[in-house]
Amino acid sequence: MRQIPVETSGATVMVAQPPQKKVANRQTGQLAVDRDSGETLWTVDVVFIMNGSAEVISVAVPEPGISGELAMGTPVALTGLIARPWENEFNGQKRHGIAFRAVAVTSLVDTTAKPKAA
16 A cells, blocks of 8 residues: 655644544444554544644554643644555445554653743
């Protein structure tokens, strides 16, 4: 399957929705897992802002790749972000889109910083 690396160095990326476990089958509740490692996949919705344009994308990340506090609005770094075009047919209708996957989503907020005294 074709994978396209996504350059993120000029982008601002913030959490739109906190991480949630990715469901592979909604009818059975089966969770999605990485085919190679067997790790549970999570989905993080992020706002991707670049060149004056903003878009919300859902990024699949293996569980060990989620680090730091990822609350709504938290600036994050996306390590190893790739885009993967997909197409399928369901009930006679063709569908297509782009799936995003990252090795890691890391908070850029320094949680070790102490608040300044007034």
